[in-house]
Amino acid sequence: MGGYNAAMGRYLVLSDIHANIEALNAVLEWAEGRYDRILVLGDLVDYGPNPNEVIALIRKLGAQCIRGNHDAVVVGEHDIRTFREEWQPVARWTMNRLSPESQSFLQSLPTNLEVDGALLVHANIFDYLNGYILTSHAAEANLKESRYQLVFFGHTHIGIVYSREEKRGTLTEWEPNHLEELTLRPGVKYLVNPGSVGQPRNHDPRSFACIWNSQAKTIVFLRVTYDFRETQRKIREAGLPEALAARLEVGR
Numbered sequence: 001m002g003g004y005n006a007a008m009g010r011y012l013v014l015s016d017i018h019a020n021i022e023a024l025n026a027v028l029e030w031a032e033g034r035y036d037r038i039l040v041l042g043d044l045v046d047y048g049p050n051p052n053e054v055i056a057l058i059r060k061l062g063a064q065c066i067r068g069n070h071d072a073v074v075v076g077e078h079d080i081r082t083f084r085e086e087w088q089p090v091a092r093w094t095m096n097r098l099s100p101e102s103q104s105f106l107q108s109l110p111t112n113l114e115v116d117g118a119l120l121v122h123a124n125i126f127d128y129l130n131g132y133i134l135t136s137h138a139a140e141a142n143l144k145e146s147r148y149q150l151v152f153f154g155h156t157h158i159g160i161v162y163s164r165e166e167k168r169g170t171l172t173e174w175e176p177n178h179l180e181e182l183t184l185r186p187g188v189k190y191l192v193n194p195g196s197v198g199q200p201r202n203h204d205p206r207s208f209a210c211i212w213n214s215q216a217k218t219i220v221f222l223r224v225t226y227d228f229r230e231t232q233r234k235i236r237e238a239g240l241p242e243a244l245a246a247r248l249e250v251g252r
Contacts, residue, residue, distance in 0.1 A: 009116060009214040010034065013194045015041035015154030016068070017058075019048030019094070020198030020248075023207040024057065026226035027197055035211055039115060041154035041194070042068025042122035045106070046094045047087075047244055048198055049234035055102045067109035068122040068154065069129040074098060075106045078129060090240060116214035118150040125151060132156050133191065140164065140171050143189045150190050152212075159195025159208040159221065163188050175202065178223035192219060198231075199244075205251040 012035035017024050040063050045051035047070070058065065072078035074094045083091060098106075111128040113120040121128045125142050132155060133139050139162035142151065161174045166187050176182065184190060195208025202208065206223040213219075232245040 009216075010036045011115070011212045011214065012038045013041065013152055013192075013210045013212055014038065014063075014197050015122075015152075015194050015209075016043045016157050016196035016198060017045075017048075017054050018043055018070070018196070018198035019045045019051040019054050020231050021048075021050040021053045021057070022228070022231045023198045023224075023226045024054055027207050027209050027222065027224050028057075028061075030222065030224045031209070031211065038063035039113075039120060039152070039212075040065040041120055041152055042066050042109075043070045043154065044068070045098070045102075046070035046074055046091055047240075048231065049238050049240065051094050051097060052099050052102050055105055059105060064113060064115065065109050066113050066120050066122060067106065067111050067129070070094075071106045071109060072129060075103050077107065082130065086241065090244070093238070093240065117148065118152060118212075118214070119146070119148040120152050122153065123155040124153060133162070133193070134158075136162070136171055136173060139173065139191055142191055143171070146189060146191075148189070150184060150192065152192050152194070154193060154196070156193060157196035157199055157201035158193060159200070159202055159210075159223075160193050162191040176221040178206075178221065180221050182219045182221075184217040184219070194221070199247065200251045201247075203251050205249055 012031050073080050123131050124133050143164040164171050194210040197207045200208050209222045211220045228248040235245040
C-alpha cells in the first residue's frame with residue numbers, strides 16, 4: 001500500500017472525473033489557493049470526450065491517484081464484460097483514443113493508497129474496483145471492517161458521508177451541500193464519497209469534490225457550476241450515446 005504526507009495537509013479530493021475536462025477545470029479554478037495537493041479516487045476516463053486531456057492535466061498537477069474500474073478496463077486489465085452491454089462500445093471508444101502516455105499512466109496506478117492516516121479506495125474496502133456502497137447496510141459493513149477512522153471512496157457518483165460511533169454502533173448518513181463542513185470526531189469512523197467531478201448523480205448537475213484538512217480534521221464539500229453544455233456538445237460530436245450527454249444536465 002502506497003502512502004504520502006503533505007506538509008500542509010490540505011487535500012483537494014476528486015473522484016470520477018470521467019474525461020470531463022470542463023468540469024475538472026471548473027473545480028480546479030474554484031479551489032485554487034485552498035489546497036496543497038490533489039487526490040484522485042479513480043475513474044479519470046471513460047464516458048466523457050477528453051480522456052487524454054484530463055490525464056495530462058492530472059499528471060501536470062502531480063496528483064496522487066488510484067485506479068478505478070473504468071481506468072482498469074480501458075487498459076485491458078479488467079474485464080469489459082463487467083460493464084453493461086450498452087456501455088462497452090464507449091469503453092472501446094476510449095481505448096482507441098488513449099495515447100501511449102495515457103495508457104502507461106493508467107497502468108501505473110495503484111488500487112488503494114494511504115494518505116495521512118486515511119485510506120483511499122475507488123469502490124469499497126472489500127473490493128477496490130467493484131461493488132457499490134449505496135445502502136446503510138453496505139456502509140456499516142465497511143465501517144465495521146475498516147481499521148481507519150477515515151476512508152474516501154468513489155464509484156457511485158453520489159456525494160455522501162456515512163459515519164459510525166464505535167461505542168454505540170450508531171450509523172448516520174448525510175448528503176452535504178456546497179461549503180458544508182464536517183469535523184472528524186474521536187471515536188467515530190467515516191466513509192466519505194466526495195461525489196463525481198465529471199458525471200454527478202445527486203440530481204444536481206454541478207461538479208462535486210471536497211477539501212480535506214488532515215491537520216484540522218475537517219472536510220469542506222464543494223458543488224461547482226461548469227459549462228456542461230460544452231461537454232454535451234463534444235459528446236454528441238464524438239458520436240457517443242446521447243444518454244451520456246443528457247444526464248449531465250440533470251445530474252443523474
